[in-house]
Amino acid sequence: MAAELSPIDKAKFVAAKRAVDFVENGMKLGLGTGSTAAWMVRCLAERIREEGLRVTGVPTSSRTAELARSLGIPITSLDEARWLDLTIDGADEFDTELNLIKGGGAALLQEKIVATASDQMIVITDAAKSVTQLGAFPLPVEVIPFGWQTSKALIEELLVSMDVLNRDCSLRMNGDAALITDEGNYIVDLHLKRIGNPRQLAMVLNQIPGVVENGLFIDICDIVIIGHGDGRVVVRDINTGDVQDDRVDFVPSDNIFADMGE
Numbered sequence: 001m002a003a004e005l006s007p008i009d010k011a012k013f014v015a016a017k018r019a020v021d022f023v024e025n026g027m028k029l030g031l032g033t034g035s036t037a038a039w040m041v042r043c044l045a046e047r048i049r050e051e052g053l054r055v056t057g058v059p060t061s062s063r064t065a066e067l068a069r070s071l072g073i074p075i076t077s078l079d080e081a082r083w084l085d086l087t088i089d090g091a092d093e094f095d096t097e098l099n100l101i102k103g104g105g106a107a108l109l110q111e112k113i114v115a116t117a118s119d120q121m122i123v124i125t126d127a128a129k130s131v132t133q134l135g136a137f138p139l140p141v142e143v144i145p146f147g148w149q150t151s152k153a154l155i156e157e158l159l160v161s162m163d164v165l166n167r168d169c170s171l172r173m174n175g176d177a178a179l180i181t182d183e184g185n186y187i188v189d190l191h192l193k194r195i196g197n198p199r200q201l202a203m204v205l206n207q208i209p210g211v212v213e214n215g216l217f218i219d220i221c222d223i224v225i226i227g228h229g230d231g232r233v234v235v236r237d238i239n240t241g242d243v244q245d246d247r248v249d250f251v252p253s254d255n256i257f258a259d260m261g262e
């Protein structure tokens with residue numbers, strides 16, 4: 001018997017399930033990271049099992065690779081795949097132009113490379129992540145460990161020069177030690193509260209020595225699918241301007257919980 005999902009998990013599940021409708025036979029797919037993307041991986045595995053869907057996935061983190069492998073999704077590296085048809089991923093915040101903050105799960109670097117190598121990016125999310133202005137969620141910046149304090153100081157100087165009022169920056173920790181990303185780097189979180197010009201900030205942050213990438217995704221996302229706890233999903237396409245209001249059955253099949261030990 002499938003476990004009862006919380007309203008937030010129902011919202012994530014229905015968004016993920018609707019996104020997987022966009023997947024077609026033979027596609028090369030970017031597989032995002034995080035709790036919402038994990039639902040997408042489970043829904044994709046279900047279509048592979050039940051319909052014999054043929055796809056190849058490129059995971060955006062070691063966690064997603066492990067999950068995909070455990071559910072029998074064929075995966076490969078981006079270097080093998082080279083170019084992808086579609087990436088489906090979660091986000092921490094999205095604005096009306098579908099600019100995003102990502103990296104709450106420290107996977108922003110691979111996620112940005114994979115999404116940029118895709119013809120289309122679909123973001124799956126719940127409504128709580130919709131904002132008029134990005135920045136309430138701390139902006140993750142991936143820095144190399146060598147001289148990270150200098151890189152952090154340069155980020156702080158940059159924020160002063162841009163007249164950013166809230167500019168508290170903190171090294172992301174994992175217990176007592178710095179969190180290490182899949183690429184062996186650190187994350188500095190920028191607590192900005194509001195980001196006036198995300199496009200400019202995304203560009204200038206990456207000019208700082210030691211900064212590898214930042215969590216602002218500008219002009220990368222094409223479609224956002226917003227799930228709600230009652231099964232409603234809103235699909236918004238930034239390129240066509242189309243908005244569809246849809247419903248998805250939010251009762252997952254029993255074996256979708258296979259990887260969760262339920």
Ligand SMILES: O=C[C@H](O)[C@H](O)[C@H](O)COP(=O)(O)O
Nearest residue numbers: 034035036103104105106107
């Ligand atoms: O690094 C992690 C990713 O950018 C995630 O996609 C993002 O943090 C959203 O994760 P979740 O779906 O768990 O809220």
